Amino acid sequence: MTTSTALLTDRYELxxxxxxxxxxxxxxxxxxxxxxxxLSGGRRFGVxxxxxxxxxxxxxxxxxxDELRFLRDQNVVDASSIAHLEDYRFSGTIRGxxxxxxxxxxxxxxxxxxxxxxxxxxxxxxxxxxxxDSAVATAASRMSIAAGERPLAEMGSRRAAERSAVAAARxxxxxxxxxxxxxxxxxxxxIPTMGTAAHSWTLLHxxxxxxxxxxxxxxxxxxxxxVDTYDxxxxxxxxxxxxxxxxxxxxxxxxxxxxxxxxVRAQLDELGATSTRITVTSDLDEYAIAALAASPVDAYxxxxxxxxxSGYPTASMVYKLVARQDATGSxxxxxxxxxxxxxxxxxxxxxxxxVDGVATAETxxxxxxxxxxxxxxxxxxxxxxxxxxxxxxxxxASYEGVEGTAAARAxxxxxxxxxxxxxxxxxxxxxxxxxxxxxxx
Amino acid sequence: MTTSTALLTDRYELxxxxxxxxxxxxxxxxxxxxxxxxLSGGRRFGVxxxxxxxxxxxxxxxxxxDELRFLRDQNVVDASSIAHLEDYRFSGTIRGxxxxxxxxxxxxxxxxxxxxxxxxxxxxxxxxxxxxDSAVATAASRMSIAAGERPLAEMGSRRAAERSAVAAARxxxxxxxxxxxxxxxxxxxxIPTMGTAAHSWTLLHxxxxxxxxxxxxxxxxxxxxxVDTYDxxxxxxxxxxxxxxxxxxxxxxxxxxxxxxxxVRAQLDELGATSTRITVTSDLDEYAIAALAASPVDAYxxxxxxxxxSGYPTASMVYKLVARQDATGSxxxxxxxxxxxxxxxxxxxxxxxxVDGVATAETxxxxxxxxxxxxxxxxxxxxxxxxxxxxxxxxxASYEGVEGTAAARAxxxxxxxxxxxxxxxxxxxxxxxxxxxxxxx
Numbered sequence: 046m047t048t049s050t051a052l053l054t055d056r057y058e059l060x061x062x063x064x065x066x067x068x069x070x071x072x073x074x075x076x077x078x079x080x081x082x083x084l085s086g087g088r089r090f091g092v093x094x095x096x097x098x099x100x101x102x103x104x105x106x107x108x109x110x111d112e113l114r115f116l117r118d119q120n121v122v123d124a125s126s127i128a129h130l131e132d133y134r135f136s137g138t139i140r141g142x143x144x145x146x147x148x149x150x151x152x153x154x155x156x157x158x159x160x161x162x163x164x165x166x167x168x169x170x171x172x173x174x175x176x177x178d179s180a181v182a183t184a185a186s187r188m189s190i191a192a193g194e195r196p197l198a199e200m201g202s203r204r205a206a207e208r209s210a211v212a213a214a215r216x217x218x219x220x221x222x223x224x225x226x227x228x229x230x231x232x233x234x235x236i237p238t239m240g241t242a243a244h245s246w247t248l249l250h251x252x253x254x255x256x257x258x259x260x261x262x263x264x265x266x267x268x269x270x271x272v273d274t275y276d277x278x279x280x281x282x283x284x285x286x287x288x289x290x291x292x293x294x295x296x297x298x299x300x301x302x303x304x305x306x307x308x309v310r311a312q313l314d315e316l317g318a319t320s321t322r323i324t325v326t327s328d329l330d331e332y333a334i335a336a337l338a339a340s341p342v343d344a345y346x347x348x349x350x351x352x353x354x355s356g357y358p359t360a361s362m363v364y365k366l367v368a369r370q371d372a373t374g375s376x377x378x379x380x381x382x383x384x385x386x387x388x389x390x391x392x393x394x395x396x397x398x399x400v401d402g403v404a405t406a407e408t409x410x411x412x413x414x415x416x417x418x419x420x421x422x423x424x425x426x427x428x429x430x431x432x433x434x435x436x437x438x439x440x441x442a443s444y445e446g447v448e449g450t451a452a453a454r455a456x457x458x459x460x461x462x463x464x465x466x467x468x469x470x471x472x473x474x475x476x477x478x479x480x481x482x483x484x485x486x
Numbered sequence: 487m488t489t490s491t492a493l494l495t496d497r498y499e500l501x502x503x504x505x506x507x508x509x510x511x512x513x514x515x516x517x518x519x520x521x522x523x524x525l526s527g528g529r530r531f532g533v534x535x536x537x538x539x540x541x542x543x544x545x546x547x548x549x550x551x552d553e554l555r556f557l558r559d560q561n562v563v564d565a566s567s568i569a570h571l572e573d574y575r576f577s578g579t580i581r582g583x584x585x586x587x588x589x590x591x592x593x594x595x596x597x598x599x600x601x602x603x604x605x606x607x608x609x610x611x612x613x614x615x616x617x618x619d620s621a622v623a624t625a626a627s628r629m630s631i632a633a634g635e636r637p638l639a640e641m642g643s644r645r646a647a648e649r650s651a652v653a654a655a656r657x658x659x660x661x662x663x664x665x666x667x668x669x670x671x672x673x674x675x676x677i678p679t680m681g682t683a684a685h686s687w688t689l690l691h692x693x694x695x696x697x698x699x700x701x702x703x704x705x706x707x708x709x710x711x712x713v714d715t716y717d718x719x720x721x722x723x724x725x726x727x728x729x730x731x732x733x734x735x736x737x738x739x740x741x742x743x744x745x746x747x748x749x750v751r752a753q754l755d756e757l758g759a760t761s762t763r764i765t766v767t768s769d770l771d772e773y774a775i776a777a778l779a780a781s782p783v784d785a786y787x788x789x790x791x792x793x794x795x796s797g798y799p800t801a802s803m804v805y806k807l808v809a810r811q812d813a814t815g816s817x818x819x820x821x822x823x824x825x826x827x828x829x830x831x832x833x834x835x836x837x838x839x840x841v842d843g844v845a846t847a848e849t850x851x852x853x854x855x856x857x858x859x860x861x862x863x864x865x866x867x868x869x870x871x872x873x874x875x876x877x878x879x880x881x882x883a884s885y886e887g888v889e890g891t892a893a894a895r896a897x898x899x900x901x902x903x904x905x906x907x908x909x910x911x912x913x914x915x916x917x918x919x920x921x922x923x924x925x926x927x
Binding site for chain 2: 054059075169238240
C-alpha cells in the first residue's frame with residue numbers, strides 16, 4: 046500500500062483545481078468549514094474524533110511520481126496542474142474543535158484556510174476521517190455512559206474493514222472505552238488490548254475441560270474462560286473445577302443475557318467463586334448495556350454496534366466554502382441557497398456557554414470578514430472550543446499519535462461532565478443544547 | 487503506515503495460538519469456514535466481495551521485527567510463540583466462492599484449511615475484509631438492478647473511512663456500478679473515475695455564469711454543470727446560455743428529484759438541449775433509484791447509502807472451526823451448540839442448483855471427513871461454486887488486482903442472470919432460494 050494519501054480524493058477536487066489554475070481563482074484566499082447540519086439518529090450530542098489521524102494523513106498528502114503518473118495517464122488534469130501538484134504541500138491554517146470535544150448542529154468543527162487550490166483538495170480526506178471516526182465515537186460515548194463504572198472493551202474489528210477497524214478502536218477509546226481486541230490499535234495508538242479465547246479453542250480440544258485446563262496453564266487463573274460453547278451451566282462448573290475459585294472471569298457470548306448473567310452469578314457464588322467476574326459480549330449496543338445495569342455483569346465487550354456507529358455508520362459532516370476573497374481582495378461570505386441544504390456563510394468562532402459549569406448553548410460567532418475573532422472578548426462566559434492544529438502548513442504534533450489520542454480521551458471525559466443531565470438519556474430527541482448564532486461586532 | 491497486515495488481528499487469536507503451541511494442539515489439521523447464518527435486512531441474496539483484496543493482504547500477513555517487538559513488549563504471547571510467528575507464512579489451502587458470486591444463508595463462502603495455528607490467526611482479517619466489502623456489494627447490486635440500463639457512479643468516499651472508501655468503490659464496481667469518484671480506487675483497481683465540480687466551484691466565482699464559463703473552458707462542453715447552487719431554473723438557463731445546447735450534462739444535488747428532474751428535462755428540451763443529460767446525486771439509495779425509474783434521469787450518483795451498505799454496513803459472516811483431527815489423526819466435525827448461534831459442522835462443497843438456467847437451490851454437501859468432495863459426481867445438475875484461491879500457501883494471483891476485480895465484476899453480472907425474478911424485488915423477504923444440506927456419500 047502506498048503511503049501517499051493524496052489520491053484518497055474525489056476526482057472533482059482536482060478538476061476544480063485545474064479549472065481554477067486556468068482562470069486565476071486558484072489563489073483566492075478561502076475559508077472552508079467542516080460542520081454537520083444535524084445530529085444523526087436523534088442523538089443529543091456528537092463527539093468529534095479523527096482529527097489526530099487526519100493530521101498524520103495530511104503529512105502524507107503529497108503527490109509523488111506514482112500519483113502524478115496516474116493523473117497524467119488518466120487525463121484527470123492538464124500538464125500545468127500536474128506541475129502545481131508536484132510541489133503541493135498544504136501551507137494554510139487549520140483550526141477546529143479538539144478531538145474528543147462534543148459538537149452540535151452547526152458547530153464549526155474544522156476550519157481550513159488557505160488559497161482555494163490549497164484547501165479544496167482536502168475535502169474528501171477530511172470528511173472521510175471525521176465522518177467515520179466521529180460516528181463511532183458518538184455511539185461509543187453513549188455506550189460508555191450506559192456502562193457507567195463497568196469496563197467496556199471494543200471487539201468489533203471483524204465487522205469493519207481492516208483499516209477502519211483500527212480507527213474505530215481508537216475512536217471508541219477516545220469516547221470512553223477502556224480497551225480493544227485489535228492489536229494494531231494497540232501498537233498504533235497505545236490502546237490497551239484484551240482477549241483470551243474463542244469457541245474454536247474449545248472445539249479444537251477433545252473436551253471443554255481439556256480446553257479450559259490448557260488455557261489456564263498458558264494464561265494463568267486470572268484468565269477469562271468462554272463458557273457457552275456447549276451448555277453454560279456445565280461450562281461454569283467445569284471452569285471452576287479446573288481453575289479453582291480464583292478464576293479471573295467467565296465470558297458469555299449468547300443467550301438472554303439478563304437471565305443468564307443472574308444464573309451464572311448465582312452458580313459462581315454457590316461454587317465459592319465470588320470474585321470471578323462475568324463478561325458479556327453478545328450483540329450489545331447502548332440499549333442492551335443499559336438494560337443490563339441491574340444485572341450482575343462485571344464487564345462488557347461490544348462488537349458490531351460500536352464499529353458501525355450503532356445504526357448511524359457515518360456522521361453527516363460536510364465541507365463547505367464559507368468565505369473567500371474576490372478579485373479586489375475583499376472578503377465575501379458565501380453559501381449555497383437551496384432550502385434543504387442551507388448553511389451559514391462566514392468565518393466563525395465557537396464557544397460552549399456554561400452556567401454553573403453546565404452547558405447551556407453552543408454559541409457561534411459569525412464574521413463575514415477574515416479578521417481574527419478575539420475569543421475572550423467576544424464571549425467572556427464561554428469556553429472557547431477551537432484550537433490551532435496547523436499554522437502556515439506546520440502541523441502541531443501534540444495532537445497526533447499516542448499522545449494526542451490519550452489527550453483526546455481525557456478531554457472527552459472532562460467535557461462530557463459539562464453536559465446537562467438530559468443529554469445523557471439514550472432516547473431520540475433534539476440536541477441537548479441549542480446552537481446560537483451571534484454576529485461579530 | 488506499516489505494510490504488514492499481521493496485527494489486523496484480535497488479540498485472542500494469538501493467545502490461543504500460544505496456548506495451542508504449549509499443549510500440542512497447534513498442529514492439528516483443521517478446517518475453518520467463513521459463512522453467514524442469515525442475510526442482513528431481509529435481503530434476497532448476498533454478494534461476495536473482498537476476496538481479491540484479502541488475498542493481497544494475506545501476502546503481507548507476516549510478523550516483522552516491529553510486530554514481534556510489540557507482541558513481546560506487551561506480553562501478548564510467550565517467547566516460543568514469538569519464535570513461531572517469526573517464521574509464520576500461511577501454508578494451507580483456501581477455497582471458496584468466487585468474488586462477485588451470490589451467497590445465501592450457510593453458503594461456505596471461504597474454507598481455510600491448515601493446522602489450527604496456521605488458520606486461526608486469519609479470522610479477523612478475513613472477516614474484516616469480507617464482511618465490509620460484501621455488505622457494500624450486496625447493497626450496490628440492488629441499486630444496480632434498480633438503475634437498470636442507466637449509469638450508476640459511486641461517490642460516497644466522504645462517508646466512509648479513508649481506506650474503506652477505496653474498498654467500497656471496488657465492491658460497488660464489482661456489483662454493477664460503472665464508475666467512482668475516488669481516485670485511489672481508479673489507480674488501485676482500474677475503476678473508471680468521474681467528477682467535475684462541487685458547489686464550492688460556483689461559490690468561488692463572482693457569479694454562477696463565470697463559474698460555468700470557466701468550467702466549460704477547462705473541461706469542454708461535454709462536462710456536467712452543477713445547477714442547484716442558487717436557483718435550479720436559473721442555473722439551467724445559465725448553463726445552456728454559456729455552454730450551448732451541446733452541453734454534456736447538468737447535475738442536481740437537492741430537491742424533490744422526481745419533480746425537479748421532470749422540470750429540468752422540460753426546460754432543457756425547450757432550450758433545445760435535447761441531448762444534455764441529467765445526473766441526480768441527492769441522498770439516493772436503491773428505493774430512491776427505483777422511484778425515479780419513470781423520471782427523465784440519465785445517470786445516478788450514489789454516496790452515503792452504498793458505502794454504508796444501505797442500512798446494513800456489515801455482513802454477518804462468521805469464521806468457525808467446523809472440522810479438525812484428534813490426537814489419533816481421525817477427522818471430527820465440530821460446532822458450537824448454543825441454540826441461537828448454531829452452525830453445521832464438517833467440510834462442505836457447494837453448488838447452485840439450476841433448472842432451465844434459473845437458480846432453485848443452494849445445495850451444500852456436507853462431509854465430516856477431510857476427503858476431497860468430488861464436485862461433479864456429487865451434484866451433476868449444479869454449478870460448482872468453489873474455486874481454489876490458495877494451494878499449500880501459493881496464492882493464485884489471477885484473483886487479485888485489476889484483473890481479479892474485472893473478472894469479479896463480470897462474474898457477478900453473469901451469475902445475477904441466474905436469479906429467479908422474485909430475487910430482484912427490493913422489499914424484505916426470505917432468501918430467494920433455499921439452502922439445502924445434503925450428506926456426502
